[in-house]
Amino acid sequence: MxxxxxxxxxxxxxxxxxxxxxxxxxxxxxxxxxxxxxxxxxxxxxxxxxxxxxxxxxxxxxxxxxxxxxxxxxxxxxxxxxxxxxxxxxxxxxxxxxxxxxxxxxxxxxxxxxxxxxxxxxxxxxxxxxxxxxxxxxxxxxxxxxxxxxxxxxxxxxxxxxxxxxxxxxxxxxxxxxxxxxxxxxxxxxxxxxxxxxxxxxxxxxxxxxxxxxxxRDPPATAASREEVFAVVDAAFAQRRKTLRAALASWAGTAVRAEEILRAAGIDPASRGEQLDVADFARIAEAAVTPEGVPGRG
The missing domain is CATH 3.40.50.150 (Vaccinia Virus protein VP39)
Structure with a gap:
């Protein structure tokens, strides 16, 4: 047929x-x-x-x-x-x-x-x-x-x-x-x-x-887990209009700590979540969970 x-x-x-x-x-x-x-x-x-x-x-x-x-x-x-x-x-x-x-x-x-x-x-x-x-x-x-x-x-x-x-x-x-x-x-x-x-x-x-x-495809290479990366994503877009320094303050504990993590990840703290790709979020999560990646930790 x-x-x-x-x-x-x-x-x-x-x-x-x-x-x-x-x-x-x-x-x-x-x-x-x-x-x-x-x-x-x-x-x-x-x-x-x-x-x-x-x-x-x-x-x-x-x-x-x-x-x-x-x-x-x-x-x-x-x-x-x-x-x-x-x-x-x-x-x-x-x-x-x-x-x-x-x-x-x-x-x-x-x-x-x-x-x-x-x-x-x-x-x-x-x-x-x-x-x-x-x-x-x-x-x-x-x-x-x-x-x-x-x-x-x-x-x-x-x-x-x-x-x-x-x-x-x-x-x-x-x-x-x-x-x-x-x-x-x-x-x-x-x-x-x-x-x-x-x-x-x-x-x-x-x-x-x-x-x-x-x-x-494979996810970004990172020491952070999927759950840890997704937690950063959720926090960044919970207050979409804010800078990442402000939006991630609750997630990181304080705005100061959020800025430390962002700088360790090579991300401008004044940027917003909508400007970053998935690899950028993976770097932020990795910086947060890697003691040597963030000043004041370890």
Whole structure:
């Protein structure tokens, strides 16, 4: 069967989505961020942009009724679908068996909250790629959590609210650069991968969406831990308008100590958090935890 014919058979269209939702008595809820993709072209675009290899094991968060899941199964070795809604989690394997029966053995459904999922919940092999239409209200925490607990993830492509896409991919100096930008950069190179309109969803959200691509890389070399670096980031942006000397005063103990740490790290105390990249924050954290790095310590 050619690709066009295959799409007609396997992918879910708008009518299929509504029929399935009615069958399940499903009313998408804002609480769970349920906006289902109903456009086959968008689904194919997501999978194509994700650049999956045939041996990739994909983790999909919030598969919903399975629109994206089916397209992923046509490209990847396996899909691990993490679904918090028990009704949807129970239905997804049936949908795959009906629409793409040859892939039934390559779908694993984990009925769980993605914010609490651990490697041992997923079985083997562990995921190598994250591809998902993420609920808007938990998109950033989910991405950061999965990058943290799943070092096997080499790449990702997530669809998120357009504003969130801007923040995740922002660079130093940008007005939207902040905590999500820096924490994501700890794990990966992050870039925007294109806009997505509202009409491809059911129900249509009140905001536009965007695709964000991630490619895993090593974090900055530092003697400080991830938790210590992230604590500096959180403190720097808790009072975004203040200089780092002032913003980090509570974190360091005093403004004087904050200035000592910043100077030891080679950072101007009069600068602001939005001017620094993740490596700069790593140097600040390292200076704070290395006695010989800060005058008056040791």
């Amino acid at each position: 050619d690709d066009v014919g295959r799409d007609i058979v396997s992918l879910l269209g708008p009518t299929d989505i509504r029929i399935l939702a009615n069958k399940l008595g499903l009313r998408p809820t804002k609480r769970l961020g349920q906006n289902f993709v109903i456009d086959g072209g968008t689904v194919r675009r997501i999978v194509r942009t994700a650049e999956l290899d045939p041996d990739d094991v994909v983790i999909e968060v919030g598969p919903g009724l399975g629109s994206l899941t089916l397209a992923l199964l046509e490209q990847a070795a396996k899909v691990i679908a993490v679904e918090i809604d028990p009704v949807l989690a129970e239905q997804l394997p049936r949908t795959v068996a009906d629409r793409l029966p040859e892939a039934s053995g390559r779908i694993s459904v984990v009925p769980a909250d993605a914010l609490r999922v651990r490697p041992e919940d997923l079985g083997e092999p562990l995921p190598t790629a994250l591809v998902a239409n993420l609920p808007y209200n938990v998109a950033v925490p989910v991405v950061l959590h999965l990058l943290q607990v799943l070092p096997t993830l080499r790449k990702g492509l997530v669809m998120v609210q357009a504003e969130v896409a801007d923040r995740l991919a922002a660079r130093p100096g940008s007005k939207v650069y902040g905590v999500p930008s820096i924490k994501a950069a700890w794990y990966a190179d992050v870039r925007k991968a294109g806009p997505v309109g509202r009409t491809v969803f059911w129900p249509a959200p009140n905001v536009d969406s965007g695709l964000v691509a991630l490619v895993r």
